[in-house]
Amino acid sequence: MKTCESAIQLREKGKVVVADTTLKWLGAVHLQKGVINPHFEVVKKALLRTVKEAMGDKWSEKMTGAWAQAYDLLAIAIQDEMNAEAPAA
Known part of the structure; x- marks a missing residue:
């Protein structure tokens, strides 16, 4: 599931639906790669900046x-799945 697909679903349906198997896979991959919660904010900022630059004048606050x-x-959703997958401490 890509963020772009999530944005489209949100616009068209008012919610984002990701299959449980996809979430389990995403959670496992992020956990395996050592992703931690602060990484998500860094990626968000980079994603928004990149899409804004690519869109140019078409970009809006909306x-x-x-x-x-x-x-x-x-x-x-990915973080929740990572927490569910993480071994108990």
Whole structure:
């Protein structure tokens, strides 16, 4: 699931739906690679800046909000899955 797909779902359906198997895979991969929660914010800022630069004059504050919301929802779902996958301390 890409953030772009999440943004489209959010716009069209008002929510983001990701298959459980996809979330489990995303959670496992992020956990295996050593991703920690602060990394998600860094990636969000980079993503928003990159898309804004690519869109040029077409970019708007409304688009910033939509992309940020889509990313946040996807990041929270991945983080939840990472927490579920993590070995108990």
